[in-house]
Amino acid sequence: MLSTQVPTETSDAGLEACCRRAEESAAELEAVGRRRRAKVLDEMAAALEQHRAEIVATADAETSLGEPRLDGELTRTCFQLRFMGALVAEGSYLEATIDHAGPTPMGARPDLRRVLKPLGPVAVFGASNFPLAFSVAGGDTASALAAGCPVVVKAHPAHPATSALCAQALVEASERAGLHEPPVGLVFGEAAGVRLVQHPAIKAIGFTGSLRGGRSLFDLARSRPDPVPFYGELGALNPLVVAPGAAERRAGEIAKGLAASFTLGVGQFCTKPGLLLAPAGPAGDALKEELAAQVSTMKAGRMLTKQVAQAFAAGSAALASHPGVKLVAEGVAPDGDEAWWGTPLVLEAEAAEVDGPVTEECFGPVLVLVRYRDLAQLSQIFKKLKPALTVSLHADLPQDRSVAELVNKAGSEMAGRVVWGGYPTGVAVSWAMHHGGPYPATTDPLHTSVGAAAIRRWLRPVCYQDFPQEMLPPELRDDPPPEHQVPRRVDGELVLP
Amino acid sequence: MLSTQVPTETSDAGLEACCRRAEESAAELEAVGRRRRAKVLDEMAAALEQHRAEIVATADAETSLGEPRLDGELTRTCFQLRFMGALVAEGSYLEATIDHAGPTPMGARPDLRRVLKPLGPVAVFGASNFPLAFSVAGGDTASALAAGCPVVVKAHPAHPATSALCAQALVEASERAGLHEPPVGLVFGEAAGVRLVQHPAIKAIGFTGSLRGGRSLFDLARSRPDPVPFYGELGALNPLVVAPGAAERRAGEIAKGLAASFTLGVGQFCTKPGLLLAPAGPAGDALKEELAAQVSTMKAGRMLTKQVAQAFAAGSAALASHPGVKLVAEGVAPDGDEAWWGTPLVLEAEAAEVDGPVTEECFGPVLVLVRYRDLAQLSQIFKKLKPALTVSLHADLPQDRSVAELVNKAGSEMAGRVVWGGYPTGVAVSWAMHHGGPYPATTDPLHTSVGAAAIRRWLRPVCYQDFPQEMLPPELRDDPPPEHQVPRRVDGELVLP
Numbered sequence: 006m007l008s009t010q011v012p013t014e015t016s017d018a019g020l021e022a023c024c025r026r027a028e029e030s031a032a033e034l035e036a037v038g039r040r041r042r043a044k045v046l047d048e049m050a051a052a053l054e055q056h057r058a059e060i061v062a063t064a065d066a067e068t069s070l071g072e073p074r075l076d077g078e079l080t081r082t083c084f085q086l087r088f089m090g091a092l093v094a095e096g097s098y099l100e101a102t103i104d105h106a107g108p109t110p111m112g113a114r115p116d117l118r119r120v121l122k123p124l125g126p127v128a129v130f131g132a133s134n135f136p137l138a139f140s141v142a143g144g145d146t147a148s149a150l151a152a153g154c155p156v157v158v159k160a161h162p163a164h165p166a167t168s169a170l171c172a173q174a175l176v177e178a179s180e181r182a183g184l185h186e187p188p189v190g191l192v193f194g195e196a197a198g199v200r201l202v203q204h205p206a207i208k209a210i211g212f213t214g215s216l217r218g219g220r221s222l223f224d225l226a227r228s229r230p231d232p233v234p235f236y237g238e239l240g241a242l243n244p245l246v247v248a249p250g251a252a253e254r255r256a257g258e259i260a261k262g263l264a265a266s267f268t269l270g271v272g273q274f275c276t277k278p279g280l281l282l283a284p285a286g287p288a289g290d291a292l293k294e295e296l297a298a299q300v301s302t303m304k305a306g307r308m309l310t311k312q313v314a315q316a317f318a319a320g321s322a323a324l325a326s327h328p329g330v331k332l333v334a335e336g337v338a339p340d341g342d343e344a345w346w347g348t349p350l351v352l353e354a355e356a357a358e359v360d361g362p363v364t365e366e367c368f369g370p371v372l373v374l375v376r377y378r379d380l381a382q383l384s385q386i387f388k389k390l391k392p393a394l395t396v397s398l399h400a401d402l403p404q405d406r407s408v409a410e411l412v413n414k415a416g417s418e419m420a421g422r423v424v425w426g427g428y429p430t431g432v433a434v435s436w437a438m439h440h441g442g443p444y445p446a447t448t449d450p451l452h453t454s455v456g457a458a459a460i461r462r463w464l465r466p467v468c469y470q471d472f473p474q475e476m477l478p479p480e481l482r483d484d485p486p487p488e489h490q491v492p493r494r495v496d497g498e499l500v501l502p
Numbered sequence: 503m504l505s506t507q508v509p510t511e512t513s514d515a516g517l518e519a520c521c522r523r524a525e526e527s528a529a530e531l532e533a534v535g536r537r538r539r540a541k542v543l544d545e546m547a548a549a550l551e552q553h554r555a556e557i558v559a560t561a562d563a564e565t566s567l568g569e570p571r572l573d574g575e576l577t578r579t580c581f582q583l584r585f586m587g588a589l590v591a592e593g594s595y596l597e598a599t600i601d602h603a604g605p606t607p608m609g610a611r612p613d614l615r616r617v618l619k620p621l622g623p624v625a626v627f628g629a630s631n632f633p634l635a636f637s638v639a640g641g642d643t644a645s646a647l648a649a650g651c652p653v654v655v656k657a658h659p660a661h662p663a664t665s666a667l668c669a670q671a672l673v674e675a676s677e678r679a680g681l682h683e684p685p686v687g688l689v690f691g692e693a694a695g696v697r698l699v700q701h702p703a704i705k706a707i708g709f710t711g712s713l714r715g716g717r718s719l720f721d722l723a724r725s726r727p728d729p730v731p732f733y734g735e736l737g738a739l740n741p742l743v744v745a746p747g748a749a750e751r752r753a754g755e756i757a758k759g760l761a762a763s764f765t766l767g768v769g770q771f772c773t774k775p776g777l778l779l780a781p782a783g784p785a786g787d788a789l790k791e792e793l794a795a796q797v798s799t800m801k802a803g804r805m806l807t808k809q810v811a812q813a814f815a816a817g818s819a820a821l822a823s824h825p826g827v828k829l830v831a832e833g834v835a836p837d838g839d840e841a842w843w844g845t846p847l848v849l850e851a852e853a854a855e856v857d858g859p860v861t862e863e864c865f866g867p868v869l870v871l872v873r874y875r876d877l878a879q880l881s882q883i884f885k886k887l888k889p890a891l892t893v894s895l896h897a898d899l900p901q902d903r904s905v906a907e908l909v910n911k912a913g914s915e916m917a918g919r920v921v922w923g924g925y926p927t928g929v930a931v932s933w934a935m936h937h938g939g940p941y942p943a944t945t946d947p948l949h950t951s952v953g954a955a956a957i958r959r960w961l962r963p964v965c966y967q968d969f970p971q972e973m974l975p976p977e978l979r980d981d982p983p984p985e986h987q988v989p990r991r992v993d994g995e996l997v998l999p
Contacts, residue, residue, distance in 0.1 A: 077608070084607050097996060100955075102934040109932075110581050111574070115924060117934035119955075122914060124947065208940075208947075227724040231941040234948065402970060413973055417619060422965040425973070427612060435606075436994055437599040437614035439965035443705075444728040450621065450705075450962040451731065458597075458616075458963065465947040466955065468919040468936035473899060476910055476922070492996050497933050499594060499989050499998055 011166045014194035023157050023190035024206040027126035030155035030186035035123050037184070039093045040488060045182040046090035046151060050083035052178035053142060056170065064136045064167040069307035069345065074270070078137040085144050085434050089151035089460065096491030098152075098460050101480045103495045106471070115471045118481040121464035123153030124234075125208035128201045130222070131161035131168055132213035133309045134273045140164070141171035141191065144434070144455055145211035145236075150188055152463035157190040157207065159198040163310050168193075202226050202235075209463060212237040213275070213454065215368070216445050223448045236462050237448035238275060238440065240366045241393035241420075243429050245278040246383070246412045248398070248405035251426075252288035259399050260295035263372070264303065266428035268336075268349045271306035272370030273313070276395050276429040276440075279366055282386060285376045293374060296351055297334035305339040305348040308369065317347045317369030324367055325350075329358030333374060356382055359389045380407055387415040392443035392450075395429035396420040421446065421453070508663045511691035520654050520687035521703040524623035527652035527683035532620050534681070536590045537985060542679040543587035543648060547580035549675035550639060553667065561633045561664040566804035566842065571767070575634040582641050582931050586648035586957065593988030595649075595957050598977045600992045603968070612968045615978040618961035620650030621731075622705035625698045627719070628658035628665055629710035630806045631770045637661070638668040638688065641931070641952055642708035642733075647685055649960035654687040654704065656695040660807050665690075699723050699732075706960060709734040710772070710951065712865070713942050720945045733959050734945035735772060735937065737863045738890035738917075740926050742775040743880070743909045745895070745902035749785035756896050757792030760869070761800065763925035765833075765846045768803035769867030770810070773892050773926040773937075776863055779883060782873045790871060793848055794831035802836040802845040805866065814844045814866030821864055822847075826855030830871060853879055856886045877904055884912040889940035889947075892926035893917040918943065918950070 015023070034042060053060065061075045068075070092098055099120050106116040127149045131140035138144065146156045160168035172191040179188050192201060202210055202225045210226050210233065212219050219237035226235035247259055267278050281296075283289040308314040324330060336349035349370040354363045356375055363373055377383040396416030400409040416423035421442035432440050438456030441447045447454075452462045474482050479489035490502035512520070531539060550557065554576055561572045589595055596617050603613040624646045628637035635641065643653045657665035669688040676685050689698060699707055699722045707723050707730065709716050716734035723732035744756055764775050778793075780786040805811040821827060833846035846867040851860045853872055860870055874880040893913030897906040913920035918939035929937050935953030938944045944951075949959045971979050976986035987999035 081608050097991075102954075104930075104932040104934040109930065111578050111931070114930045114932060117930060117932055119934040119936050119953075125915075223729070224725070227729075228721070232720070232724075232945060233941075234946070402972075409973060417964050418622075421963065422967060423969070424967040425969045427968055433601075433606065433611045433614060434608070435601040435611060435614055436991055437601040437616040437965060439616050439963040441963065443962070444730075448729060449731070451958070453963060456616075457599075461948070465940070466918065466936040466938065466950060467914050468934060470919060470921040471924055472920070472922045475899075476906060494594075494933055499996070501996055501998070 012169055012193050015192040015197040017200070020192055020197050020200055020204070023192055024126065024204050026186060027155040027157050027190055028206050030188045031123065031125050033184060033186050034150070034155055034188055035153045039096060041182070042151060042153060043090035043094040045179055045184060045188070046086045046147065048178035048182040049142065049175050050086040052174040053079060053083050053171070056174050060137070060167065060170050060174070063170050064164060067164040067167050068136055068309060070270070075137065078135060081434065082137045082142050085138065085147045086142070088434055089147040092457055092460065093151045096480065099480055099491055100466070101491055101493040103481060103493060105496055117468055117470055118472065118477060119466055119468045120478050120481055122467050124463050124465050125154060126206050127154045127156055127209045127211060127463055128207045129156050129158045130198065130212040130214060131158055133161050133163045133313065134270065136161070136164040136167045137171065139213045141168045141189070142175055144459060146189065148459040149211070149463045152460050154463045155188040157192060157201060159201055160191055160193050165193060199225065203229055205231070207233065209234040210236065211454065211462070214239070216240060219448065234462065235448055236452055236454060238454045239445050239447060240275040240368065241395070241442060241446040242279045242364060242366050242390065243276055243393050243395045243397070244280040244282055244390060245397040245429070246282040246399070246408065247284065247292060248400035248408035249284040249288055250401035250404035251399040252284050252292045254401060255399070256288065256291040257295045260292055260299050262428055264296060264299035266430045267372045268303055268370040269430045271308050271347050273309055273368060274430045276432060278397060278429055279372060281372055281374045282383060283374060283376055285378045289376055293333060300334040300336055300349050300351050303336040303349045305336060305346045306370065307345050308347045311345050313368065314345045314347055317367065320367040321350055321369065321371045324362045324371065324373065325352055327354065327358065327362050329355035330363070356386060359386050364390055380411060383408065384411055390419065392419045392446050394420060394440065394442050394446045395422045395424055397424040397427065397429050399426055419443065509666055509690050512689040512694040514697070517689055517694050517697055517701070520689055521623065521701050523683060524652040524654050524687055525703050527685045528620065528622050530681060530683050531647070531652055531685055532650045536593060538679070539648060539650060540587035540591040542676055542681060542685070543583045543644065545675035545679040546639065546672050547583040549671040550576060550580050550668070553671050557634070557664065557667050557671070560667055561661060564661040564664055565633055565806060567767070572634065575632060578931065579634045579639050582635065582644045583639070585931055586644040589954055589957065590648045593977060596977055596988055597963070598988055598990040600978060600990060602993055614965055614967055615969065615974060616963055616965045617975050617978055619964050621960050621962050622651060623703050624651045624653055624706045624708060624960055625704045626653050626655045627695065627709040627711060628655055630658050630660045630810065631767065633658070633661040633664045634668065636710045638665045638686070639672055641956060643686065645956040646708070646960045649957050651960045652685040654689060654698060656698055657688055657690050662690060696722065700726055702728070704730065706731040707733065708951065708959070711736070713737060716945065731959065732945055733949055733951060735951045736942050736944060737772040737865065738892070738939060738943040739776045739861060739863050739887065740773055740890050740892045740894070741777040741779055741887060742894040742926070743779040743896070743905065744781065744789060745897035745905035746781040746785055747898035747901035748896040749781050749789045751898060752896070753785065753788040754792045757789055757796050759925050761793060761796035763927045764869045765800055765867040766927045768805050768844050770806055770865060771927045773929060775894060775926055776869060778869055778871045779874055779880060780871060782875045786873055790830060797831040797833055797846050797848050800833040800846045802833060802843045803867065804842050805844045808842055810865065811842045811844055814864065817864040818847055818866065818868045821859045821868065821870065822849055824851065824855065824859050826852035827860070853883060856883050861887055877908060880905065881908055887916065889916045889943050891917060891937065891939045891943045892919045892921055894921040894924065894926050896923055916940065
């Protein structure tokens with residue numbers, strides 16, 4: 006049984022101690038090597054599973070998400086830790102590269118060997134909408150530990166006890182795996198978060214949350230005397246396009262899928278589709294009617310926090326009163342106290358009014374429908390949209406080819422993931438996943454916060470010139486022992502072990 | 503014969519037109535595909551070689567670098583373009599990744615396919631110290647074009663005609679390779695540079711130059727409404743350590759190599775070793791004497807600009823008057839007008855005085871010697887140093903093992919390249935090179951401005967979910983045609999074509 010003491014605001018001295026421990030841990034985490042770090046991650050997954058009942062119950066008491074969802078989220082959290090462990094053991098992520106000495110058109114080249122090394126201690130900000138999978142034991146933490154970077158987590162105020170429990174489980178697991186220094190620390194309170202971003206020991210920051218909060222921490226991180234990378238995943242509008250042929254053939258099916266997607270988790274996913282671009286004409290009319298029918302029977306849901314519910318009420322009201330916007334359908338309002346609740350809502354905006362709030366994310370179960378007359382108008386609408394995490398498309402080939410080509414091109418340019426015939430909620434943890442996009446989707450378009458490549462955020466290259474074999478990292482030696490054999494590029498050729 | 507009209511300050515309208523053309527070019531550069539872009543780069547290298555005599559003569563007239571160096575620099579510039587062309591044709595840089603649909607512990611996973619795409623038009627700031635290899639046709643431009651990103655270069659005021667000539671050669675070559683839009687534009691003047699960094703069409707910035715100038719542009723780029731990546735390579739102190747055994751055995755040889763390295767190009771390389779850490783005692787005394795003997799016969803050199811020479815005079819004077827700093831040796835001062843000249847200088851600082859200017863780069867031919875008594879003091883000195891591009895070490899194993907281990911560890915932590923038994927000047931263009939480091943060496947510790955990985959700065963991932971084969975980028979299809987076969991990761995396994 007873990008202790009479930011709910012902590013208060015972390016003091017300056019507490020933060021300082023936490024950062025100092027992270028520095029101690031950094032040396033150990035790198036020194037123990039990849040295989041041991043993989044073992045630490047496996048132990049962490051096992052510890053979370055061992056305490057599953059307690060963690061899920063605590064998170065259930067602190068949030069409105071419900072046990073089934075939290076149980077699934079814990080499974081995802083454990084999967085992420087093990088996935089990162091396997092990735093680290095495989096070793097491709099090191100980008101090991103060897104150029105032997107030799108002649109070049111510019112003269113003799115020395116022996117050069119490049120590998121990726123951990124950046125140092127990193128700060129992770131827990132997210133409100135994923136108390137497990139994007140918080141203390143979440144994807145940022147898993148990928149940073151895998152890279153060899155200790156983590157100091159700023160707990161989200163919506164689930165402090167869950168955060169403390171998870172941190173305790175991770176530290177216990179690290180002890181079981183033989184580490185002397187705890188590779189995970191935890192701080193509480195907004196002031197501690199601000200100091201953490203500015204602390205010289207912290208070499209990078211991972212953040213999942215709102216545009217406003219993320220931008221303000223981003224600005225802090227980049228205005229440090231020594232600016233450090235800030236990976237903020239700030240959410241997005243995530244447009245979904247239905248092409249005329251698909252609307253004609255599958256209006257009911259698409260309406261059902263879309264209604265489920267934009268209301269999933271009470272619309273509180275960063276990949277929530279917030280804008281539906283549907284064709285004008287009868288096929289689009291049918292889609293709109295089916296959607297209205299679906300949504301009008303859907304119940305309000307309890308949101309993550311009272312603040313989130315208030316922001317949703319204000320944001321959806323602003324949207325509804327925007328020029329050219331009218332109500333299409335509303336779900337079933339809650340009985341009694343509405344302070345924490347969000348009711349599903351579909352609005353329609355005129356194509357000419359796609360600006361201001363219509364182009365911005367409203368966190369919660371609201372979808373704005375816009376009808377496009379033709380390809381030219383669809384293209385014009387896309388020009389007004391800001392970058393997003395995802396763009397989705399329902400199209401039937403060959404009939405919808407021109408719409409599909411337009412959306413494929415625009416989607417690849419403005420988003421990190423383009424979804425065909427599906428819905429953007431649900432972000433698989435895999436080698437090929439990309440969860441990111443140009444600003445304001447994220448603060449760094451090159452990197453992902455989900456999937457294998459998430460580890461790259463916490464690594465920096467180091468090149469060794471003319472080093473004696475014995476002084477090189479083992480993965481860069483000419484004949485590494487079996488446990489240090491990894492895929493490498495040798496004299497320009499990829500070589501598998 | 504290229505026209506060598508020297509341009510003036512670029513107007514707002516001129517900058518606007520340049521950015522619009524870059525946007526047009528972005529669509530074309532991506533659409534023509536990798537093989538065609540490789541051909542464009544080859545044509546560019548050929549065009550520069552075709553105009554070699556004219557370009558070298560113009561650069562020689564505009565700078566103090568001399569024909570042999572400029573001729574070599576043009577060779578490097580052409581090599582970089584061809585190297586990037588070959589890299590793009592090979593295709594590993596795409597990081598093509600395929601996860602077929604299938605079951606996971608979190609439920610069914612869709613088909614996911616990830617590839618890297620060009621970021622869009624980028625801005626490149628020409629460097630004063632490399633009018634060819636780090637300017638209009640330099641490494642930033644070569645890697646950006648290879649990625650599929652058109653470039654708008656801000657010409658360095660020290661070599662405007664050379665910049666204009668090179669741009670013209672690149673544009674001619676792009677026409678010869680069949681491009682309709684010029685993928686390279688050129689603007690002049692500080693005001694145009696500032697507007698360029700803030701222009702919404704520009705999606706990333708490459709910069710090589712001073713800490714002050716780079717930080718100010720970095721701050722601009724990151725305070726945009728939509729912040730964009732800024733890759734600034736700002737220079738560094740580049741400490742070089744001589745271990746006791748090496749000093750005992752090879753004082754003369756090391757002194758000679760070091761004197762040549764810190765004065766190479768009148769000390770105007772970003773990898774210039776600026777700090778020598780030598781042992782106390784007789785072996786270190788001998789090294790110091792040999793170094794003094796070498797330097798006292800070396801002649802002053804004409805610097806890049808009058809401003810650079812003035813900054814060097816002021817910086818080296820400030821260093822010389824720092825507490826605990828004394829003169830060791832000075833080279834031969836120039837006859838007559840000294841306004842443009844820099845005279846080689848070796849100073850010695852007490853170990854206790856390693857702070858302030860002693861820890862900062864002074865651009866020009868100055869080296870500060872610091873003597874360390876033992877391992878503990880060497881370690882203390884390293885703790886006071888800021889991150890750098892390089893750390894170099896001369897050590898004889900097994901005698902110098904403890905010094906070597908300390909410097910290897912500290913060097914890997916604070917620098918992007920650790921050099922064994924050599925000198926940091928000379929940055930090979932190869933797969934394994936890393937030219938970077940934590941701030942203030944660069945503004946982005948994850949990336950390099952030299953070598954194969956330099957292309958990664960201009961690319962962002964896009965993931966395609968459940969896409970029909972025909973709509974996928976060719977490199978992501980199940981059975982790509984031979985010209986689109988690249989190394990890929992398929993269901994977690996690296997697969998070579």
